[in-house]
Amino acid sequence: MKRLVLAGAGHAHLHVLRALAETPWSGVEVVLVTPHPRQIYSGMVPGWIAGHYHLDECVAPILPLAQAAGVRTVQGAVCGLDADRRSVSLQDGRTIAFDVLSLDTGAGIAMDAGVARHPGLLPVRPLESFVAQWTQALPMLLSDVHARVAVVGGGAAGVELALALAYRLGRESGPAAPRVTLACGGGPLRGHARGVVRRARAALAQQGVELIEQRVSFGASGLETAAGEPLAAAWVIAATGVAPPDWLAASGLALAPDGLIAVGQGQQSVSHANVFAAGDVASRIDAPHAKSGVYAVRAGPVLSRNLQRALAGHPPAPYQPQRRSLYLLATGPREAIVSWGPFAASGRFAWRWKDWIDRRFMRQYQSAPAARCRGDAPSG
Ligand SMILES: Cc1cc2nc3c(=O)[nH]c(=O)nc-3n(C[C@H](O)[C@H](O)[C@H](O)COP(=O)(O)OP(=O)(O)OC[C@H]3O[C@@H](n4cnc5c(N)ncnc54)[C@H](O)[C@@H]3O)c2cc1C
Structure with a gap:
């Protein structure tokens, strides 16, 4: 039996978990490494700070989803990766071997040392x-x-x-x-x-x-x-932008100029065919795009498909990230700004739109059974 390790329960991996819950993949043991039993949805955090949401409205509980997906959960944080030897190490000293690895751990924060x-x-x-x-x-x-x-x-x-x-x-x-x-x-x-x-x-x-x-x-x-x-x-x-996690430098993976994992079409590492990455921890070499939750979510379905293909020994299917994405930016009261390429608008309608999209996105992961879920994207 092959082992797939999912490192991090970021946006793209939520989709992978849901796909597994809908249709189990045969002949595969799936292990999820996550430091926390929940995923806080960043898109709703400004609304939580403003006082419009309770924290539990902004959170996806991971354990029920993993359980529905038949995935073994290991609570811990990846602190080392040996891509050639196919193993990840955790902060508590454990190591986990993998046949295929998928990384969606997000990134750190780029900060002036001062x-x-x-x-x-x-x-x-x-x-x-x-x-x-x-x-x-x-x-x-x-x-x-x-x-x-x-x-x-x-x-x-x-x-x-x-x-x-x-x-x-x-x-x-x-x-x-x-x-x-x-x-x-x-x-x-x-x-x-x-x-x-x-x-x-x-x-x-x-x-x-x-x-x-x-x-x-x-x-x-x-x-x-x-x-x-x-x-x-x-x-x-x-809130100064993304930086690569420390443990990537010695992983043996090819890295992009920004120090993040260099992936090509299909979210596959350009150096290791059995390693995939999505979200802020990865940089598309062929189609660079902004680091945002929208792109992390959109990568979920292709990641899910390509992990299955890799486990079956097939090459990945290509995926072209969208060139521009819709951003709905909360402005404090229940109002928001719409940003879509050259288009701008703002007002209460934009907040209601954002709120509807974000709540609908979260509902997919907050309520079991996962089989009812659809592939909706967040507001950006
Ligand atoms: C306040 C705020 C508001 C934002 N609003 C928006 C928005 O409205 N729209 C938008 O598109 N983007 C927004 N962003 C950006 C967005 O949050 C990120 O681009 C997005 O979260 C990236 O998703 P991800 O899946 O890569 O990682 P994350 O969402 O960061 O998830 C990573 C997961 O991996 C886990 N993890 C971390 N380290 C490890 C480790 N070492 N081992 C194992 N697991 C680990 C974490 O616990 C987490 O569960 C916002 C960011 C912030 C900070």
Whole structure:
């Protein structure tokens, strides 16, 4: 019997688990390695911070899904991979051999070494730690009107988080709410259409978020802007993009220039035919695309098909990621911005759309039996 190891229960692997629950794959032992028994859905985290969701609405319990799929779950985190010897090692010292390996562990966070030294640092990844840290920080922030929170990073996650927490703090503390700053060299939402950026700037102004369009670093006096101005924030939320997990460098896998796993069409490693990867931990060499949940979700069906093909000794089927994707960006209150290539719109309708898509996506994994599930994608 061949052994397939699924490392991480990220977006693409949720789909693989569901596919296994619908139709078991014969002659295969499937092992899932996951550090947590649940997967927090990042797309709903800004809505949770804003106070629109309870945390359990944003969470997919993994164990019932794995059980329905006939998959053995190993609680732990991969901390080493020997691709040539076909084994992964876990933090607790165990090793697991595989015939075929699929990696969907997400990535770490790319951070200035200086910013990483900040005593009030809350990195957005891993999401489990961020959610735990934010839960502890919120009451402290609400009881200290002089506090200031800085969000570093002007991508979709940074903008949504700055807006969500400014809205939440303002709603709970009124005009005396702690100040929120968004620091992003190059401005917010680079790469999105001008109309989207304009709407985001207006939303930031409306929520009272101070925008600093400079890189920040950790200088002699603490956090400071590139112009040398101090940024005296007690809390710093780092949403500064993805970085490869430490253990990839010595894995023997071919890596892309960004240090992530180099995969080709079919999400197959370009160096090891029995290794597949999807989501933020992988970079498509032939068709580069943004790191986002939308692409991680879309890779699920092809990953599932190609893992079966690899186990049967067949070459992978090709898959072309979409060139552009729909983003629905929450702006604090129950409103959102639509970003689709050059198209921009915003309002309550966009929030209702996002909320409907996200809840429908989560329902697929929150309720057994998995056999009822369909391949819906999240809002982006
Ligand atoms: C606040 C926030 C909001 C966002 N909003 C959006 C959005 O609206 N739309 C969008 O498209 N993107 C959004 N993103 C980006 C999106 O979260 C990521 O691109 C997406 O989560 C990547 O999915 P993934 O499957 O690669 O990994 P993840 O979703 O990170 O899942 C990785 C899984 O692997 C597990 N894992 C981690 N390390 C290990 C290990 N060593 N061994 C085993 N398992 C491990 C984790 O516990 C987790 O279950 C947002 C990000 C953040 C931080």
